[in-house]
Amino acid sequence: xxxxxxxxxxxxxxxxxxxxxxxxxxxxxxxxxxxxxxxxxxxxxxxxxxxxxxxxxxxxxxxxxxxxxxxxxxxxxxxxxxxxxxxxxxxxxxxxxxxxxxxxxxxxxxxxxxxxxxxxxxxxxxxxxxxxxxxxxxxxxxxxxxxxxxxxxxxxxxxxxxxxxxxxxxxxxxxxxxxxxxxxxxxxxxxxxxxxxxxxxxxxxxxxxxxxxxxxxxxxxxxxxxxxxxxxxxxxxxxxxxxxxxxxx
Amino acid sequence: xxxxxxxxxxxxxxxxxxxxxxxxxxxxxxxxxxxxxxxxxxxxxxxxxxxxxxxxxxxxxxxxxxxxxxxxxxxxxxxxxxxxxxxxxxxxxxxxxxxxxxxxxxxxxxxxxxxxxxxxxxxxxxxxxxxxxxxxxxxxxxxxxxxxxxxxxxxxxxxxxxxxxxxxxxxxxxxxxxxxxxxxxxxxxxxxxxxxxxxxxxxxxxxxxxxxxxxxxxxxxxxxxxxxxxxxxxxxxxxxxxxxxxxxxxxxxxxxxxxxxxxxxxxxxxxxxxxxxxxxxxxxxxxxxxxxxxxxxxxxxxxxxxxxxxxxxxxxxxxxxxxxxxxxxxxxxxxxxxxxxxxxxxxxxxxxxxxxxxxxxxxxxxxxxxxxxxxxxxxxxxxxxxxxxx
Numbered sequence: 009x010x011x012x013x014x015x016x017x018x019x020x021x022x023x024x025x026x027x028x029x030x031x032x033x034x035x036x037x038x039x040x041x042x043x044x045x046x047x048x049x050x051x052x053x054x055x056x057x058x059x060x061x062x063x064x065x066x067x068x069x070x071x072x073x074x075x076x077x078x079x080x081x082x083x084x085x086x087x088x089x090x091x092x093x094x095x096x097x098x099x100x101x102x103x104x105x106x107x108x109x110x111x112x113x114x115x116x117x118x119x120x121x122x123x124x125x126x127x128x129x130x131x132x133x134x135x136x137x138x139x140x141x142x143x144x145x146x147x148x149x150x151x152x153x154x155x156x157x158x159x160x161x162x163x164x165x166x167x168x169x170x171x172x173x174x175x176x177x178x179x180x181x182x183x184x185x186x187x188x189x190x191x192x193x194x195x196x197x198x199x200x201x202x203x204x205x206x207x208x209x210x211x212x213x214x215x216x217x218x219x220x221x222x223x224x225x226x227x228x229x230x231x232x233x234x235x236x237x238x239x240x241x242x243x244x245x246x247x248x249x250x251x252x253x254x255x256x257x
Numbered sequence: 258x259x260x261x262x263x264x265x266x267x268x269x270x271x272x273x274x275x276x277x278x279x280x281x282x283x284x285x286x287x288x289x290x291x292x293x294x295x296x297x298x299x300x301x302x303x304x305x306x307x308x309x310x311x312x313x314x315x316x317x318x319x320x321x322x323x324x325x326x327x328x329x330x331x332x333x334x335x336x337x338x339x340x341x342x343x344x345x346x347x348x349x350x351x352x353x354x355x356x357x358x359x360x361x362x363x364x365x366x367x368x369x370x371x372x373x374x375x376x377x378x379x380x381x382x383x384x385x386x387x388x389x390x391x392x393x394x395x396x397x398x399x400x401x402x403x404x405x406x407x408x409x410x411x412x413x414x415x416x417x418x419x420x421x422x423x424x425x426x427x428x429x430x431x432x433x434x435x436x437x438x439x440x441x442x443x444x445x446x447x448x449x450x451x452x453x454x455x456x457x458x459x460x461x462x463x464x465x466x467x468x469x470x471x472x473x474x475x476x477x478x479x480x481x482x483x484x485x486x487x488x489x490x491x492x493x494x495x496x497x498x499x500x501x502x503x504x505x506x507x508x509x510x511x512x513x514x515x516x517x518x519x520x521x522x523x524x525x526x527x528x529x530x531x532x533x534x535x536x537x538x539x540x541x542x543x544x545x546x547x548x549x550x551x552x553x554x555x556x557x558x559x560x561x562x563x564x565x566x567x568x569x570x571x572x573x574x575x576x577x578x579x580x581x582x583x584x585x586x587x588x589x590x591x592x593x594x595x596x597x598x599x600x601x602x603x604x605x606x607x608x609x610x611x612x613x614x615x616x617x618x619x620x621x622x623x624x625x626x627x628x629x630x631x632x633x634x635x636x637x638x639x640x641x642x643x644x645x646x647x
Binding site: 067069072074076078079080081082084114115116117118123127 | 297
């Protein structure tokens, strides 16, 4: 499936899935890949920065012909495996070294000492997405916030830094919906017959890099476009690479 | 017969064949060979993770252990698969996710009167899990939505290509949607009724008094009727109380004729320490009529009257209708005749008396508050009040 890169002036993110939520982007996803990186001033790092990969937050759905979203556990598991492998390779190519977060025992994958940083990151990333990536006149912009990336998780990151001897934490969020063949046919028929657009395959990836020495969110990126074709194992690798291409290590 | 009637009849027949039949879960079975169920469990697990890490969870291991023990007693072989969380949330509610993640809200724990009634709710939720109602509902919705989609597409095509008279086509489409809506709603009610029956059997087999099952719904109906809540009120949406459900559970209890325990003492030992906080949340929820019904019902039982009278006073203070100030003062005073009245009762009595113009009694009550509460956070403010009253 060919990938088209949108021109910047055509970029439009109607709504970003809030990090704590599980919803996909709403209506205006276009059939193209969009990436919108933002980065802060690069901090001092070790020669080979240690990047702590937090447990990725991934959901892959199938959209039935009727339009019902059906969560797919197997696809989600595959997507997680692929994205983690891509992240590891990309970080290495950027001169860094990936360190995997060790999920805690029990239901919550994060150790209690790490939860404040994770929760704060979710809240901060949600605000960053609203402020920097949402478009349109009703987008929730912060009027006193400039264009530079100057968001911080403060001292909450210290336990992550100390427990893993890491320089950065990388957070990944990925949502994908794959339309069944019937759904795709229906969408095409609806468009041809009635001019109506029925949602089909779509995907969005979010990435953010946090400096564990300063607590600052130093880089974020959003990738938006067509869903990964689950029959092509290299498809997600391509998406992951695009998402992480400008990782500032 | 008109074309519209034929079409709607055909739709009704199609929808009648949509009900999914899902066999009861085998205890301990995973869902790896069922993609739809595995997907449901995946999103449920994420939901559970978010809840478990949230501040909504009541951080009291003794309470959590108690509720889980009761659940294991009714859930039997499903016990290891179910994780019960108590949530600091007002209103009567409990829920079960397809991965065994069960929530029991504090508003429910406040309203049930004994362990047997709690076991009724836990049995009901466990039955949703054992009967795989989430999967059943998903499959039925899929099938029904497919029929609906077909009818809508037919309606659209008719509109575009002019097949048949316009009004007939539109009418057929609307009737189809109405049938499907009713069908889905009935299906949901069927599941609730099935869980009622299955849950009743679980609590009865666990040795609880069968007659307590219908008491849960009787109390909820009383609350709903006393406050003229719409039917079904949104707050009861997940477990709508109804005369029908109440009667069905009563009939089941009458049929069995069995005896059993209510477990009131064990229930009170586990929940009484939390009652003040749960009442505070109910009042903060501003459903004052419902809160009053609950408090008055609890006052008819012999435990925790100091706390109950204090919050009844708070309820009157918050409501602020004519005569409520006097009612609040009376309730605070009654609370103080019981050993378990919170220290704040003195303070709020003092403030109410001040508003009523009885400054001498207000001063005395505020001084009592400082004596009773030790070094409360608001001591400086209360001393300031005393200066103004002197």
